[in-house]
Amino acid sequence: MNNKLRLLNSEIRKTKHWVLLLFCALFSIGSFSQVKSSTDVKSIKIGEEITYKIEVETDTTNYVVFPEGQTFQPLEMIESYKTDTVKKNAKYQLIKTYGLTQFDSGRYVIPKQKVIIANKTVELDSILVEINPIVVDTTKQNLYDIKPLIKVEAPSSNWWLYVVLAIIILALVGFLIYWFIWRKKPLTEEEKIALLPPYDRAKLALKKLDESGYLEQDAYKDYxxxxxxxxxxxLDEKVYDRALESTTDELITKLTLLREAHQIELSETSLRNLESILKRADLVKFAKSAPDKQMAILDRKVVDEEIDHVKEALPEPSEEEKLLDEKYRLEEERKKRQYNIILTACVIFVLFVATFAMFSIKYGFAYTVDTIIRKETKLLLEDEWVKSDYGFPPITIETPKVLKRDSLSLPKDMVAKLKMSHFKYELDEKFLITTTTTQFLTDANAAQSPNNPQEKPEIDMEKAVEGSIKQLEARGARNILSTNKKFTTPNGAEGLETKGTLERPIKEGSENYVYGNFTILTFSSKEDQVLQQIFITYLKDDVYLNQIHDRIIDSIELKPKKDEEN
Structure with missing residues (x-):
């Protein structure tokens, strides 16, 4: 009896154990999150949007991470919509929607997507979709030429302010030079008298003598x-050029000889009058003689008359003398003009040297010289820079000029394996920048088979750099020295930086080489199977190219890997 009871209790305990296990299993299944994926359509035309939806039903305490980035290749994600959240009792239903498309016709597989739920990764099923080409009926659809490029006006700048300022400064300098050098200045009283003919000056001197008041002051010596x-x-200007320095006897003797030689028609009376007045003046000046006032007035009258007699006695100037006088006048004008030109040139030179010295002290000698000669690389640095995206996935970079698309010829066996986009800008042999995006295409058959997932290989960035250096050597570069190190863009994307020096020909096939620096930045994405490279080479000792290089490097932005994985 006891044995039966023990057996019965044992059976009851086993039954309870199995019921408990079954309850726990059912509870675990009931509490585990439900995840499913779907598309709104399975077939679209080229360029249309497929709505890909992931639905997750999970506990409110669990965090969920949906796939981001280009994880849907060979389809392209054109938009990631906001997550919709619906609360159902103690659970959340999260709905994440993506907009996908493809621009080549064919059958494609949306690869398996991974969703992280509370530290657990759930892998969704792949989905097969079909992209249909657009059939165009040319009998009904009109065909038109490609529209021409539209010219876009360059953005306005403040260059005109510098032009106006330069014009104002030049006008001010020109005005000062004109005012102080070339302007016909008003003549002083002495200059006006000096320009008068000798006869008029002599008459004016007598008139001023009358107004001097010397006789009223008994200043006979001055008179x-x-x-x-x-x-x-x-007499010095018209008759004898040493009349001022000659004594009275010497002057009268010279005038007598000139009269006898018939070079001047002076009368004997005029000579005696002149001799009498000059000797009386000598007595007044040197012997302190004091003549009568009336005599002084009479002497002034006689001198006035004798000046007239001398003028009448002088022969009329010949045509040759007049011509010589004209030549002399023209020569004087030429000398004055030449003097003004030399003075103007000296002033401009001094201003230029002073300005150059001032700017050299403030900005440096080399910078000032490069500004004056408008050095190409300096103008390139100070030009308006352009920030743009190149390739896909995009490389965001700021450059002094827009990079232009450059076609690359690939071997026939590589066309189906690679998809490349190449952009570049070159300034002669001084500066070159290129961006290259290479996408490694997966095998079509493997991509279209949901049951044959293909493991994506790692991209060896160092081998890619070696290939780039070999291309440099193939184009004639030599003595290439380089070092590699890890590089991180300002927005956190990690890659490989290769820097070094080289000698490269000025032109392809040339034997003339220039020394330069080069930088190769390499980035890769295993998930997207994309290799991106930025190549910069520039002259070694150009300070402006160094600044251009540094500014370009600091501006590079790519999507960081951590963003691609989230």
Missing amino acids: YSELTLAIRKY
Whole structure:
């Protein structure tokens, strides 16, 4: 009896154990998250959108990470929509939607996507879709020429302010030069008198003598000094060029000889009058003689008359003399003009040297010289830079000029395996920048078979760099020295940086080489099977190209790997 009871209790315990296990299993199944994927259509035309949807039903405490980036290749993700959240009792239903498309016709497989739920990775089924070509009926659809390029006006800049400022400065300098050098300045009283003919100057001197008041002050010495100076100056300029420095006897003797030689028609009376006045003046000036006031007035009148007699006695100037006078006048004008030109050139030179020295002190000698000669690389650095995306996935980079697409010829056996986009800008032999995006295409049969997943290989960036260096050597570069190190863009994308020096020909096939630096930045994505390279080479000792290089490197942005994996 006891044995039966023990057996019965044992059976009851086993039954309870199995019921408990079954309950736990059912609870585990009930509490595990449900995940499914679907598309709104299985067939589209080229370029249309396929809506790919992932639905997750999970506990409210679990976190969920949906796939991001180009994980849907060979289809392209054109948009990732916001996640919709619906609460169902104690659970959340999360719906994540993606917009996918493809621009080549064929049958494609959306690869298996991975969703992370509470540290567990759930792999979804792949989905086969079909991309149909667009059939165009040319009998009904009109065909048109490709529209021409539209010219876009360059953005406005403040260059005109510099032009206006330069014009103002040049106008100011020109005005000052004109005002102080070329302007016909108003003549002073002395200059006006100096321009008068000798006869008029002599008459004016006598007139000023009358207005001087010397006689009222009994200043006979000053009076006779001015009186004899007037007649002596006139004789010095018109008759005898040493009249001012000659004594009275020497002057009268010379005038007598000239009269006897018939070079001047002076009367004997005029000579005696001149001799009498000059000797009386000598007595007043040197012997302190004091003549009568009326005598002084009479002497002034006689000098006035004798000036007229001398003028009448002088022969009329010949045509040759007039021509010589004209030549002399023209020569004087030429000398004055030449003097003004030399003075203007000196002023401009001094201003230029002073300005050059000022800017050299502030900005440096080399920078100032390069600004004056408008060095190409300096202009390139100071030009308006362009920030743009190149290739796909895009390389965002800022450059002094827009990079232009450059076609690359691939071997026939590589056309089906690679898809490349190449952009470049080159400034003679001084500077070159290129961006290259290479996409390794997967095998079509493996891609279309859901049951044959293909493991994507790692991309060896160092081998890619070696290939780039071999291409440099093939184009004539030599003495290439390089080092590799890890590189991270400002937005966190990691890659390989190769820097070094080289000698490269000025032109392909040339024997003239220039020394230069080069940088190769290489990035890869295993998931997307994409290799991206940025190549820069530039002259070694050009400070502006160094700055251009550094600015370009600092501007590079790619999608970081961590963003691709999330």
